[in-house]
Amino acid sequence: MPTMVFSMLNALSVEPGHHVLEIGTGTGWNAALLCHRLGDQNVVTVEVDASIASEARGRLFAADLAPEVVVGDGAIGYGKRSPYDRIIATASVGTIPSQWIGQAHPGAVIVTPWGPVYGGEAVSRLVVDETGVASGRFVGSSAFMRLRQHRKNLPPTDRFLDQAKWPLGAARSRTTLSPDDVGDWICMFAIGVQVPDLFCRVTWGEGGSYRLWLFDTGVTSWATADYAENRSDFEVAQSGPRKLWEELEGAYRWWHQQGRPDFDRFGLTTRGGPAYQVWLDAPDNPVPLREAG
Numbered sequence: 001m002p003t004m005v006f007s008m009l010n011a012l013s014v015e016p017g018h019h020v021l022e023i024g025t026g027t028g029w030n031a032a033l034l035c036h037r038l039g040d041q042n043v044v045t046v047e048v049d050a051s052i053a054s055e056a057r058g059r060l061f062a063a064d065l066a067p068e069v070v071v072g073d074g075a076i077g078y079g080k081r082s083p084y085d086r087i088i089a090t091a092s093v094g095t096i097p098s099q100w101i102g103q104a105h106p107g108a109v110i111v112t113p114w115g116p117v118y119g120g121e122a123v124s125r126l127v128v129d130e131t132g133v134a135s136g137r138f139v140g141s142s143a144f145m146r147l148r149q150h151r152k153n154l155p156p157t158d159r160f161l162d163q164a165k166w167p168l169g170a171a172r173s174r175t176t177l178s179p180d181d182v183g184d185w186i187c188m189f190a191i192g193v194q195v196p197d198l199f200c201r202v203t204w205g206e207g208g209s210y211r212l213w214l215f216d217t218g219v220t221s222w223a224t225a226d227y228a229e230n231r232s233d234f235e236v237a238q239s240g241p242r243k244l245w246e247e248l249e250g251a252y253r254w255w256h257q258q259g260r261p262d263f264d265r266f267g268l269t270t271r272g273g274p275a276y277q278v279w280l281d282a283p284d285n286p287v288p289l290r291e292a293g
């Protein structure tokens with residue numbers, strides 16, 4: 001998808017002489033573009049799949065380009081050729097690997113697709129400071145494959161209801177918030193950053209109706225909201241110590257009250273690893289967390 005490749009390269013803002021690490025060689029095309037701009041000696045690209053890496057090497061060679069193509073796990077970066085001025089990942093992550101920050105010069109830029117468990121994803125553009133903090137805004141929506149080690153590994157949903165039939169002993173209620181109004185990519189992102197351990201599934205019914213299922217990764221609670229056309233309110237069932245539909249609804253209403261901000265009003269700050277903060281407009285305005293996940 002050339003528009004995505006070029007918008008991410010634009011966000012990377014490379015300058016002549018920059019030393020760049022790419023994670024996810026794939027076809028080798030992005031690496032070739034970087035080589036064209038910076039010279040082969042300044043480009044290192046890491047691919048986890050040896051056969052993909054070998055094909056990319058062949059293609060690059062045929063184009064008279066010879067960046068270092070490393071077979072390895074890009075989640076740990078590539079320490080041997082560090083530090084880097086720019087790091088670009090072309091597979092998405094759920095947390096920023098601390099190795100990327102450790103292998104970056106102060107002032108370096110990291111561009112990577114980032115997304116919460118619930119859904120929604122955007123390209124994050126982080127600048128690394130001298131203290132090892134990486135911070136910056138998202139620059140646009142994306143939908144990449146996850147870096148192999150960052151795949152979500154969600155618990156199977158039959159662990160929630162076991163063999164019992166819906167609605168088991170769930171508390172029933174109704175809501176005026178349509179499940180259809182919470183499914184946009186940006187809305188899912190806004191929900192996901194506020195409820196980091198939430199995930200969902202949909203089961204389809206007749207005539208366009210469906211059931212939105214909510215679960216937490218800790219396997220403590222579940223909820224459903226039933227969508228049907230031409231309805232003004234919708235049936236909800238919630239089970240377990242957490243009220244997952246209420247958490248989702250609170251997250252949605254916060255996002256709505258903020259003026260339904262798009263990806264580019266959100267930002268991320270992290271030292272790498274599982275601890276991070278997502279913020280709106282400025283780093284001192286963190287998004288609220290609905291439940292300690």
Ligand SMILES: C[S@@+](CC[C@H](N)C(=O)[O-])C[C@H]1O[C@@H](n2cnc3c(N)ncnc32)[C@H](O)[C@@H]1O
Nearest residue numbers: 024025026027029030047048073074090147148
């Ligand atoms: C969207 S493709 C990359 C596209 C590529 N930059 C290009 O120009 O064609 C994502 C690539 O990331 C690779 N990948 C997935 N997990 C990885 C990991 N942990 N380390 C390195 N590469 C990984 C996949 O094998 C795949 O080739």
